Amino acid sequence: DAGITQSPRHKVTETGTPVTLRCHQTENHRYMYWYRQDPGHGLRLIHYSYGVKDTDKGEVSDGYSVSRSKTEDFLLTLESATSSQTSVYFCAISLAGDEQFFGPGTRLTVL
Amino acid sequence: RKEVEQDPGPFNVPEGATVAFNCTYSNSASQSFFWYRQDCRKEPKLLMSVYSSGNEDGRFTAQLNRASQYISLLIRDSKLSDSATYLCVPRAGGSYIPTFGRGTSLIVHP
Numbered sequence: 073d074a075g076i077t078q079s080p081r082h083k084v085t086e087t088g089t090p091v092t093l094r095c096h097q098t099e100n101h102r103y104m105y106w107y108r109q110d111p112g113h114g115l116r117l118i119h120y121s122y123g124v125k126d127t128d129k130g131e132v133s134d135g136y137s138v139s140r141s142k143t144e145d146f147l148l149t150l151e152s153a154t155s156s157q158t159s160v161y162f163c164a165i166s167l168a169g170d171e172q173f174f175g176p177g178t179r180l181t182v183l
Numbered sequence: 184r185k186e187v188e189q190d191p192g193p194f195n196v197p198e199g200a201t202v203a204f205n206c207t208y209s210n211s212a213s214q215s216f217f218w219y220r221q222d223c224r225k226e227p228k229l230l231m232s233v234y235s236s237g238n239e240d241g242r243f244t245a246q247l248n249r250a251s252q253y254i255s256l257l258i259r260d261s262k263l264s265d266s267a268t269y270l271c272v273p274r275a276g277g278s279y280i281p282t283f284g285r286g287t288s289l290i291v292h293p
């Protein structure tokens with residue numbers, strides 16, 4: 073299995089609080105992605121990165137920001153969490169932008 | 184038309200059956216295709232990559248029809264452990280943003 077971890081694995085927080093999710097890889101893959109998955113919507117891309125400090129928005133980026141200061145770490149921040157951001161968040165990595173390998177996911181609940 | 188369309192199912196089949204799923208895509212520039220499987224409450228895992236007309240791996244066969252813009256996944260001799268959601272992902276050449284379908288649910292029963 074690809075060396076990709078996510079932390080925390082589960083989090084419960086309150087509306088209005090900031091939340092940061094971390095994705096860490098040991099594969100030295102160039103591309104990293106953050107998705108959210110909700111019933112009836114499948115996987116939706118939030119943000120992605122194509123290199124250190126190089127990031128761009130996906131289809132559902134409102135309310136989220138990301139940072140990638142090192143190849144191995146990709147952080148997703150919810151500046152002020154809302155109940156609509158309750159979801160399962162998956163990080164993925166890709167060497168060349170084709171096959172992706174996913175982390176185990178973070179289950180986030182915003183009360 | 185959505186970029187990627189899959190029949191959500193569920194497809195209910197008995198063990199040992201052969202089952203096939205189709206996935207249609209709208210971007211004619213798509214050059215590579217991937218099938219992922221996702222177990223309940225788990226992350227998607229790469230099942231098969233398709234770069235030409237098709238690919239075969241054991242009981243699994245993927246076929247690509249570029250003219251009609253669909254790819255199919257055939258599973259022979261279904262096992263209980265094949266129960267999962269199967270996600271279709273085409274990728275256009277030059278793009279590093281794969282587009283995920285919503286998946287097809289397969290339930291294999293004894």
